[in-house]
Each structure stands twice: as C-alpha cells, then as structure tokens.
Amino acid sequence: MMQILPGFRDFYPADVAKRNYIFSTFRRVARSYGFLEVDGPFLERADLYRKKSGGELMGQLYQFVDKGGREVAMRPEMTPTIARMVAESGNGYRKPLKWFGIGSFFRHERQQKGRLREFVQLNCDLIGEASPAADAELLALVIDSLRAFGLTSQDFVLRLSDRNAWVRFFQQKAVVENRMEELLQLIDKIERQSEQETAEKLAPFDITLQDIRDFIERRDPASFSDLLAELSARGLSEYVEIDLKIVRGLLYYTGMVFEVFDRQKRFRAVAGGGRYDRLIATMSDGRVDLPAVGFGMGDVVLGELIEAVPAAEKKMRDALAAQPACEIYVVIADETQRPQALKIIQTLRQERWNVDFSLTPIRVGKQFQIAEQLQARLGVIVGSEWPQVKFKRLATREEFACPHDVLAERLKTERAPLIFDF
Amino acid sequence: MMQILPGFRDFYPADVAKRNYIFSTFRRVARSYGFLEVDGPFLERADLYRKKSGGELMGQLYQFVDKGGREVAMRPEMTPTIARMVAESGNGYRKPLKWFGIGSFFRHERQQKGRLREFVQLNCDLIGEASPAADAELLALVIDSLRAFGLTSQDFVLRLSDRNAWVRFFQQKAVVENRMEELLQLIDKIERQSEQETAEKLAPFDITLQDIRDFIERRDPASFSDLLAELSARGLSEYVEIDLKIVRGLLYYTGMVFEVFDRQKRFRAVAGGGRYDRLIATMSDGRVDLPAVGFGMGDVVLGELIEAVPAAEKKMRDALAAQPACEIYVVIADETQRPQALKIIQTLRQERWNVDFSLTPIRVGKQFQIAEQLQARLGVIVGSEWPQVKFKRLATREEFACPHDVLAERLKTERAPLIFDF
Numbered sequence: 029m030m031q032i033l034p035g036f037r038d039f040y041p042a043d044v045a046k047r048n049y050i051f052s053t054f055r056r057v058a059r060s061y062g063f064l065e066v067d068g069p070f071l072e073r074a075d076l077y078r079k080k081s082g083g084e085l086m087g088q089l090y091q092f093v094d095k096g097g098r099e100v101a102m103r104p105e106m107t108p109t110i111a112r113m114v115a116e117s118g119n120g121y122r123k124p125l126k127w128f129g130i131g132s133f134f135r136h137e138r139q140q141k142g143r144l145r146e147f148v149q150l151n152c153d154l155i156g157e158a159s160p161a162a163d164a165e166l167l168a169l170v171i172d173s174l175r176a177f178g179l180t181s182q183d184f185v186l187r188l189s190d191r192n193a194w195v196r197f198f199q200q201k202a203v204v205e206n207r208m209e210e211l212l213q214l215i216d217k218i219e220r221q222s223e224q225e226t227a228e229k230l231a232p233f234d235i236t237l238q239d240i241r242d243f244i245e246r247r248d249p250a251s252f253s254d255l256l257a258e259l260s261a262r263g264l265s266e267y268v269e270i271d272l273k274i275v276r277g278l279l280y281y282t283g284m285v286f287e288v289f290d291r292q293k294r295f296r297a298v299a300g301g302g303r304y305d306r307l308i309a310t311m312s313d314g315r316v317d318l319p320a321v322g323f324g325m326g327d328v329v330l331g332e333l334i335e336a337v338p339a340a341e342k343k344m345r346d347a348l349a350a351q352p353a354c355e356i357y358v359v360i361a362d363e364t365q366r367p368q369a370l371k372i373i374q375t376l377r378q379e380r381w382n383v384d385f386s387l388t389p390i391r392v393g394k395q396f397q398i399a400e401q402l403q404a405r406l407g408v409i410v411g412s413e414w415p416q417v418k419f420k421r422l423a424t425r426e427e428f429a430c431p432h433d434v435l436a437e438r439l440k441t442e443r444a445p446l447i448f449d450f
Numbered sequence: 451m452m453q454i455l456p457g458f459r460d461f462y463p464a465d466v467a468k469r470n471y472i473f474s475t476f477r478r479v480a481r482s483y484g485f486l487e488v489d490g491p492f493l494e495r496a497d498l499y500r501k502k503s504g505g506e507l508m509g510q511l512y513q514f515v516d517k518g519g520r521e522v523a524m525r526p527e528m529t530p531t532i533a534r535m536v537a538e539s540g541n542g543y544r545k546p547l548k549w550f551g552i553g554s555f556f557r558h559e560r561q562q563k564g565r566l567r568e569f570v571q572l573n574c575d576l577i578g579e580a581s582p583a584a585d586a587e588l589l590a591l592v593i594d595s596l597r598a599f600g601l602t603s604q605d606f607v608l609r610l611s612d613r614n615a616w617v618r619f620f621q622q623k624a625v626v627e628n629r630m631e632e633l634l635q636l637i638d639k640i641e642r643q644s645e646q647e648t649a650e651k652l653a654p655f656d657i658t659l660q661d662i663r664d665f666i667e668r669r670d671p672a673s674f675s676d677l678l679a680e681l682s683a684r685g686l687s688e689y690v691e692i693d694l695k696i697v698r699g700l701l702y703y704t705g706m707v708f709e710v711f712d713r714q715k716r717f718r719a720v721a722g723g724g725r726y727d728r729l730i731a732t733m734s735d736g737r738v739d740l741p742a743v744g745f746g747m748g749d750v751v752l753g754e755l756i757e758a759v760p761a762a763e764k765k766m767r768d769a770l771a772a773q774p775a776c777e778i779y780v781v782i783a784d785e786t787q788r789p790q791a792l793k794i795i796q797t798l799r800q801e802r803w804n805v806d807f808s809l810t811p812i813r814v815g816k817q818f819q820i821a822e823q824l825q826a827r828l829g830v831i832v833g834s835e836w837p838q839v840k841f842k843r844l845a846t847r848e849e850f851a852c853p854h855d856v857l858a859e860r861l862k863t864e865r866a867p868l869i870f871d872f
Contacts, residue, residue, distance in 0.1 A: 030498050030534045030733050033522060036491035038535050041549070044487040060799040062776055062806030062824075065466040069458035069568055070492065070554055071512070071524070076452050090493070092514030095558045100455060102493070102524070112452045113460050122823065124809065127463070132492055136517045146491055161809040172799065261789035262796045311452050354484055367683035374684045377482040377594065384484030387546065387583040401544065402484075 035137070035145030045348050047148070050177075050327055050334075051130050053347075054150045057173045058128040061165065063152060066127045068109035074101040076108045080280050080307060088135040102134040106151040107280070107304065107322055108311070114155055114320075115312030123156030123318070143296070144328055153322035158305065163284050164258030166321050170288060170299055171267045173325065177334055178343035184298060184333070187271035188286045190251045191302070194275060197243050201235050215240070215275045244272045255284070276300060280307040284321065290333050298333055299325035356439075357399035357422075358385040361392050361411030369410040372417070372432060376408075379440050408435065457559070457567030467770050469570070472599075472749055472756075473552050475769075476572045479595045480550040483587065485574060488549045490531035496523040498530045502702050502729060510557040524556040528573040529702065529726065529744060530733070536577055536742075537734030545578030545740070565718070566750055575744035580727065585706050586680030588743050592710060592721055593689045595747065599756055600765035606720060606755070609693035610708045612673045613724070616697060619665050623657050631701065637662070638697045666694045677706070698722060702729045706743065712755050720755055721747035778861075779821035779844075780807040783814050783833030791832040794839070794854060798830075801862050818844075830857065 032038055039047060055065065074091050090102040103109060106129055118125065129151045137143050152169055154162050167186060174184055191212060198211055214221075214229055218240070227237045247270040259265055276285045285302030289295070301323025309317040334340040356376055360369045369385065376383045384402060386395055392409075399407050399422060407420040410432075417432045454460055461469060477487065496513050512524040525531060528551055540547065551573045559565050574591055576584050589608060596606055613634060620633055636643075636651055640662070649659045669692040681687055698707045707724030711717070723745025731739040756762040778798055782791045791807065798805045806824060808817055814831075821829050821844060831840040832854075839854045 029537060029735050029737065030495065032491060032534070032538075033493055033495060033516075033520065034518075036493060038491070038531075038538070039489040040535070040539065041486035041488055044489055047489075048487065056802065057799075059775070059804050060802060062804060064463035064775055065470065066463055067461040067466055067469075069454060069460070071455055071458060071556070071568065073452065073455060090514075090516065092512075094455075094512065096456075098455065109460075112454070113462070115451060116454075116460070117462065122820070126806075134493070146493065157809050159810055165809060168796070257789075258792065261792040263793065264796075313451050315451065353481070353486055367679075370680065370683040371685065374590070374686075377479075380478065380482060382481050382484060384548075387579050387587060388581055398544070 033145070035139050037144065037146065041353075045351075046331065046344065047327065049344055049347050050330060051150075053176050054130065054173055054325075055128075057176045058150075058152060058169065061126065061169045061172075063126040063128040063169070065129060066110070066113065067129050067131055068103070068106070068113060070103055070132070071100050072103055072109060072112075074099040076112060077101055077104060080108050080111070080310065084277060085135070088137055090134045090136055103131075104133055104135045105278075106131065106133070106149060106324060107153070107278075107307065110151070110153050110155075110322070111304070111307045111311045111320070114308050114318060115316045118155070118308070118316055118318065124162060125153070125155040127155070128152045141296075148327035150325045150327070150330075151322065152301075153320055155308070155320040155322075156318045158319035160254035160284075161258060162319075163255050163303070163321055164262070166301070166323060167255070167259060167268070167286065168262050168264055170286075170301075170323055170325070171264050174288070174298070174330075177330075178340035179333065179337060180339075181266040182291060183337050183340070184267070184288055184290050186268045186286055186288045187274050188252060188255075188268055188284070189270070189272050189274035190248075190284050191275055191281055192283050193248050193251050193272060194243075198233075198235075201233065201239070203233055203235075207233070209279065212275050213277070215273065216277050218273060247272065276302055280304045280310075282306055286323075288325075290336075294336065295329045295332055298329045299323055352403055352405065353382060354384045354399070354402035354404040355382045356384075356406045356408055357395070357402060357404035358383060359392060359395045359399065359407050359409045360385065360389070361409050362414075363389050365410050365412070365414050368414055368432070372408065372410060372436060375436050376439055381439065455567070457561050459566065459568065463775075467773075468753065468766065469749065471766055471769050472752060473572075475598050476552065476595055476747075477550075479598045480572075480574060480591065483548065483591045483594075485548040485550040485591070487551060488532070488535065489551050489553055490525070490528070490535060492525055492554070493522050494525055494531060494534075496521040498534060499523055499526060502530050502533070502732065506699060507557070510559055512556045512558055525553075526555055526557045527700075528553065528555070528571060528746060529575070529700075529729065532573070532575050532577075532744070533726070533729045533733045533742070536730050536740060537738045540577070540730070540738055540740065546584065547575070547577040549577070550574040563718075570749035572747045572749070572752075573744065574723075575742055577730070577742040577744075578740045580741035582676035582706075583680060584741075585677050585725070585743055586684070588723070588745060589677070589681060589690070589708065590684050590686055592708075592723075592745055592747070593686050596710070596720070596752075599752075600762035601755065601759060602761075603688040604713060605759050605762070606689070606710055606712050608690045608708055608710045609696050610674060610677075610690055610706070611692070611694050611696035612670075612706050613697055613703055614705050615670050615673050615694060616665075620655075620657075623655060623661070625655055625657075629655070634697050635699070637695065638699050640695060669694065698724055702726045702732075704728055708745070710747075712758075716758065717751045717754055720751045721745055774825055774827065775804060776806045776821070776824035776826040777804045778806075778828045778830055779817070779824060779826035780805060781814060781817045781821065781829050781831045782807065782811070783831050784836075785811050787832050787834070787836050790836055790854070794830065794832060794858060797858050798861055803861065 094100045133149050154166050274287050281302045282305040283303035287297040288299040303321045305319040358369050358373050373383050409418040415432050416429050418429045420427045516522050555571050576588050696709050703724045704727045705725035709719040710721040725743045727741040780791055780795050795805050829842040837854050838851050840851045842849045
C-alpha cells in the first residue's frame with residue numbers, strides 16, 4: 029500500500045481547519061500592521077541558498093538537477109526568495125516594504141519532535157529601513173501575532189540579541205574579520221555543545237569560556253535602548269528579554285537577532301529572525317542595496333504551543349466551532365419532491381449558506397441523524413406538503429412550516445442572524 | 451544577478467491579492483456545497499504517479515532521489531494523493547466524503563500560454579457515491595464556482611463526456627480489453643493530431659475515422675439522462691453540452707469525464723475531471739474500494755478568463771478595493787509625541803484596523819502624501835494638542851478633533867461602519 033514520505037503530513041479536514049485558523053489569524057494581524065502578502069516559487073536555483081544561507085541548511089536541501097539541466101532546490105526558507113524579488117522589482121515599490129507570506133518549506137532534517145521535513149512558515153520582512161523603529165515594528169508584530177492566538181507573557185518570551193555586540197566583543201579580543209563567522213557559529217551552538225569542546229575551539233583565539241559567559245551575563249542593554257523604548261511605548265516590554273546566547277545559524281544576519289520560546293522551554297523556538305542588511309545587495313550584485321529585517325514562525329511548534337495552553341486552545345476551538353461545515357441540512361421526506369429540494373438547495377447555496385443533503389434516497393430518520401452528526405443548525409424538510417416546507421431548529425427540535433418561497437426569501441435576506449432568530 | 455526559474459512565478463502584493471480573491475471565492479462555494487478542505491504533502495513517492503496517472507504526465511514529473519535514497523516527485527496533481535489519503539484513513543470518515551483542496555502543483559512542461567511549471571489547482575473530490583447524483587453535485591459545484599466569479603453561460607461551457615460510452619462503442623467494434631486504453635488516448639489526441647495519423651492508427655482495429663465522427667455526432671444522451679435531469683432541477687442546463695471528443699489523458703478515469711472551456715475557445719481548459727472508481731482500490735491493494743468523482747481547476751487559465759470578461763474583472767476589482775491595505779494612517783505631527791502615537795497605533799491594530807505610519811520622522815505634508823498613496827480612509831493626527839488628537843476623512847478632507855481616549859473608544863466599538871459615519 030502506498031505510503032506518505034517520512035517527515036511529511038497529510039492534512040485531513042480537522043488539520044486544515046486548524047491550519048486555516050492559524051493562517052487567517054496571522055494574516056489579520058500582519059495586515060493590521062500594514063504588511064502586504066507576497067509569495068514566491070516552491071523551487072529555486074540551488075545557488076540562491078548555497079552562498080547566502082550557509083550553515084547546516086546546506087546539508088538539508090532537497091536539491092536536484094531538473095530536466096533542463098539546472099541545479100534546483102525546493103525552498104528551505106523564504107528570506108533568499110524575498111531578497112531576490114526585491115532585487116528584481118523592489119525599485120517599483122515605496123519604501124519601506126512591509127511584506128508577509130505564508131507557505132510550505134522543505135528541509136531534509138533528522139526527524140525529531142517539532143521538526144518535520146515539510147513545514148509551513150509565516151514570514152514577515154520589513155525592507156528599506158535600518159532604524160531600531162523598524163526592528164520594533166517587526167518585533168511588535170511577532171508578539172501581537174502570538175497574542176492573537178490567546179498566548180500571553182506567561183506563555184512565551186522573545187529573546188533579543190545583537191550580532192554586532194558580539195562582533196564588537198570579538199574585535200576587542202583581536203579576532204580578525206574572516207574568522208568572525210566561525211566564532212558566531214560557535215556561540216550559536218554553545219548550548220548544544222559540551223563545555224570542553226567550546227573551550228577547545230575558543231583557545232586558539234585566546235578567549236576563555238568565562239570571557240564568553242561574562243559577556244552574556246552583561247546583557248549589554250546599550251545596543252537595545254532605542255528598540256526597548258519603542259516596545260515600551262507599545263506596552264510590550266514584558267514580552268522581551270535580552271539573551272546574547274542567541275546568534276542564529278544563518279550566514280546572512282547582520283545585526284539584531286531574536287528567537288521566541290515558550291516560557292517553560294518545552295518546545296523548540298516558535299519564531300526567529302533578525303537583520304539582514306547586506307543580503308539584497310549580494311543578490312543583486314550591488315544594484316539594489318536595502319537594509320532589511322525579518323522573521324519566520326513555523327506552524328509545527330506554534331500549533332504545539334497553542335494546544336498546550338488551555339486559553340489558546342479554547343480560543344482556537346471556539347473559532348472553529350463558529351464556522352460550521354454544515355449550516356442547513358435539507359431532508360428529502362418524499363423522493364418525488366427531490367427536484368424541488370434540489371432547487372431550494374441551489375438557492376440556499378447561492379445565498380452563501382453551507383448546505384448538505386443525501387445524494388441518494390434514504391430514510392428520513394437516517395437523514396436527521398446525519399444532520400445531527402454534521403452539527404447542522406437547521407433542517408429544511410421537503411416532502412409531500414410541497415409547496416409548504418418545514419424547518420427545524422436542530423438544537424431545540426422546534427419545527428415550523430411555511431411556503432418554500434417565503435423560507436427562501438427569508439434565508440436570502442437575513443443570512444446568519446436568522447439561525448438564531450428562528 | 452539571481453533569477454527565478456523559467457515557468458515559475460513570483461507573487462508580488464497585487465498578484466497575491468488576486469490569488470487570495472480566487473482562493474476565498476472558491477473556498478466559500480465549496481463550503482456551501484458541504485465540502486471540507488484537505489491538503490497533502492508537496493512531495494510524494496514517485497511510484498504514486500508512475501502507475502496511476504500515466505500518459506504525458508510521466509515525462510513531466512519533477513522527480514529525483516532524496517537523501518534517504520527514495521525516488522520522490524513533486525506533486526503534479528492532487529488525485530493520487532487524495533486516493534492515498536482515503537486508502538489510509540478514509541474508513542474513519544462518513545461517506546460520501548466531500549473534500550476540496552487548494553494548492554500548488556509542478557509539471558516540467560514546454561512553456562506556452564496558460565501553462566506554467568508551477569500552478570495552483572483548486573481540487574474537489576466526492577468519494578463513496580457512484581450514482582449520477584454525485585456527478586451532478588460535483589458538476590454543479592464546478593459551475594457555481596465559475597458563476598461566483600461573475601462568469602455566465604455566455605462565458606463558459608462544461609463539455610460532458612463518458613469513457614464508458616467509448617468502451618461500449620469499441621467493444622461493439624470487437625476491440626479487446628487490453629487495447630482499449632490505447633484507443634481512448636487516441637480519441638484524447640484527436641483534435642491535436644492529423645486526420646491521416648488518426649486514421650492510420652485506427653486501421654488495425656478495422657475502425658474508420660468516419661465511424662468515430664458518427665459516434666461523436668450522435669452525442670448518445672442515454673448515458674447522461676439522470677445526470678442532465680439533476681442539473682436541470684438545479685437550473686444549470688444551459689452550462690452543459692455533450693461532447694464525446696473529451697476523454698481526458700489520465701489513465702485512472704473510468705466513466706463520466708468533462709472539461710470546461712471558455713465559449714470563445716480563446717484559452718485552454720479552465721477545469722477538468724471525471725470518475726475514477728477504481729483508483730482508491732488500486733492504491734490500497736483492494737483494502738478500501740470506493741467509487742469517486744473529482745475535478746481540478748487551474749488558477750492560470752481561470753485568472754486569464756476573469757480578466758478577459760469585463761463583468762468578472764469588475765467583480766474582482768470591487769472585491770479587492772473592499773479590502774484596503776491601510777485603513778488608518780497615523781500622522782505624527784510632533785515627534786515628542788511619538789510614544790503616544792505608538793500607543794494609539796497599538797490600540798487600533800488590536801481592534802483589527804489596518805494601521806500604518808512613518809517609522810522615522812518626516813514632514814507632516816509627506817506623511818499625508820503617503821497616507822493618500824496607501825489609499826487610507828482615515829488620518830489620525832497626533833501632535834502638540836495631545837491629549838487631543840485630530841482625525842481626518844482623507845476622501846473629503848474633513849477634520850475633527852477629540853480627546854485620544856474618546857477616539858480610541860469609538861474606533862474600538864464601531865469598527866468598519868465608523869469609516870463611513872464620520
């Protein structure tokens with residue numbers, strides 16, 4: 029029997045409903061920040077990632093040669109595509125660009141909790157503005173996105189860091205420019221690597237593990253004062269902590285970087301991002317040079333977090349219940365009236381009601397049973413009384429009768445409130 | 451400079467807006483028919499398509515060996531995934547299943563008008579019901595989806611056919627079972643192939659081109675009487691024509707098949723589908739055996755058709771205009787009040803308004819200019835009069851003043867209508 033690939037997911041109706049709830053919530057918040065939705069192709073030239081992303085991502089590319097002999101890769105992240113799009117056509121848009129996207133990405137990772145090989149990422153990029161005000165706008169959007177799901181400062185924290193602070197620190201330690209990246213990658217791995225290994229790798233630079241720890245402890249708030257003031261004016265201070273252990277694994281980050289974690293540290297990072305001020309210039313061979321800041325938030329960990337926080341889980345459940353798959357079930361009590369029933373069904377659907385019925389003749393009792401399984405709110409019964417029809421509030425089992433055209437007319441003009449007014 | 455792959459698309463904000471309009475319209479109609487949304491992975495085992503789809507699709511697969519040594523393919527169509535999902539977990543769901551999906555698909559085709567290598571398809575499948583009533587429900591959904599875009603029977607037609615009618619015809623001509631598919635593929639290509647070539651290929655079966663033409667002319671309405679009666683009861687007859695030249699290229703179709711074309715035949719098929727009663731059994735090695743009928747509708751041709759029909763194009767334009775990217779632009783007239791402005795912005799966004807502002811200090815006149823470029827409806831001016839703020843209807847340039855908390859409160863409680871009531 030045919031099987032799905034490991035690390036990939038099928039989305040059955042309940043899964044898509046949750047996914048769409050996450051998408052539409054995020055879409056609404058991003059739009060409230062004046063961000064516009066964009067998207068790119070699922071397949072790109074492999075070179076797009078090779079020099080720009082770097083790090084462990086390169087070993088995880090779904091990469092192959094296409095029928096035209098091109099080296100291609102399924103997109104592992106959005107930022108390089110955004111940078112390419114801006115390099116190509118960004119000049120035609122007013123700056124700063126505020127762009128967001130929702131899409132699937134692919135990484136051939138070792139399978140583990142919270143990591144799949146295909147995952148959805150919600151992305152946001154603010155391009156063309158280098159000031160801390162842009163960083164604040166982006167971080168506020170991350171925080172408000174999570175708050176929109178019913179998550180609070182009890183549930184998550186944004187850990188803020190700055191690659192430049194590290195660069196300055198290493199410069200003081202006389203580290204030369206072309207060894208800088210190597211040390212940043214070392215900081216990135218500091219919590220996943222043994223102390224001994226880290227210390228050994230630091231030794232040639234004449235830096236001790238204690239130097240690193242002292243620097244992390246200092247939390248150098250100077251680099252963040254403008255950014256923190258902006259977040260404070262927005263009333264969002266409680267969501268942010270300085271944590272210089274964060275440096276992000278990707279090569280293209282240049283300044284502020286951050287990651288969002290659940291407070292209990294039960295899950296992997298919910299979101300992460302930072303400044304990538306040089307990437308667009310690199311992509312365009314210097315023709316377009318715009319500072320940028322962005323983030324990505326994965327659906328897997330976000331979904332786990334929502335389900336783990338009762339208030340957030342309830343908010344999702346309520347939102348899903350407000351969108352019933354079937355609002356009206358049409359019961360055909362007399363098969364000779366089926367054509368009439370079809371006409372009513374057609375009318376109701378055109379008036380945007382979600383309507384279902386039995387495609388084949390079955391007992392009336394069975395039809396009501398299905399209506400209840402579908403959690404329909406209203407039953408419309410078409411039978412031998414035609415042109416009279418009955419309708420029934422399924423929750424209370426109250427029944428009413430009226431001519432079919434009167435019913436159709438009321439359902440036409442009143443839409444949703446009617447369900448409750450009957 | 452990095453370039454996009456040929457046959458792939460970048461979606462800038464205006465493109466995504468159109469795409470989301472198409473998606474949400476289709477989603478609404480499918481839901482009104484009681485269909486539930488599903489999705490599958492973008493990558494599948496190549497075997498999923500190899501034996502099931504057949505035809506020219508096989509030469510167009512984006513196919514490769516992954517890092518785990520598996521032969522995989524980027525999905526070229528949805529039906530095999532749906533069949534796999536049903537084979538795996540379909541038993542847990544009430545029949546008939548009514549499932550729809552919206553997603554990207556990949557075919558390495560020769561580039562031509564209306565064909566891209568990555569395209570979005572709107573898919574619907576009705577599974578577990580073999581009666582013509584199921585076919586009618588599906589075809590009505592195709593038709594109503596197109597009508598929801600403002601397209602009429604002047605603009606498109608659904609060409610209906612039946613593979614079984616051909617099978618019976620060929621059986622009468624004494625064609626043996628294992629040559630049947632070959633002849634069906636020949637009919638599929640009949641309009642794209644020279645008469646001579648078709649005649650030559652028919653000759654060994656003792657069938658003439660005239661036999662074929664006569665059969666097509668007869669339009670055997672017998673096979674369609676129930677289906678057509680159902681569509682007539684729904685008031686949809688004018689959208690359907692019988693056309694036996696349609697057989698569809700994919701191997702898995704078993705009975706009713708159809709394609710939708712624009713009336714003027716300016717474009718390729720807008721949608722196509724049919725019955726695939728044996729596919730799910732094949733996928734599950736006979737463990738799950740359910741009849742099924744489905745269709746796919748591509749975004750590329752649909753988009754072209756909408757843009758070519760003035761009424762449909764206007765409908766789309768109106769829908770897009772009703773969702774402004776910026777509803778309220780906050781003008782900071784006195785930079786010392788920026789923290790207050792940020793607080794107001796935060797409040798308005800939380801109340802679901804789309805709000806934008808200048809991240810950096812710029813002249814007030816310039817801020818109003820940007821507000822107008824963004825087509826904001828309302829300007830909120832925060833200046834030295836704090837705690838008074840001004841607000842301005844940008845269309846009429848009327849200005850009003852009030853305490854900021856009064857404004858925030860009104861904008862909190864009144865939401866959308868306010869824009870027009872001010």
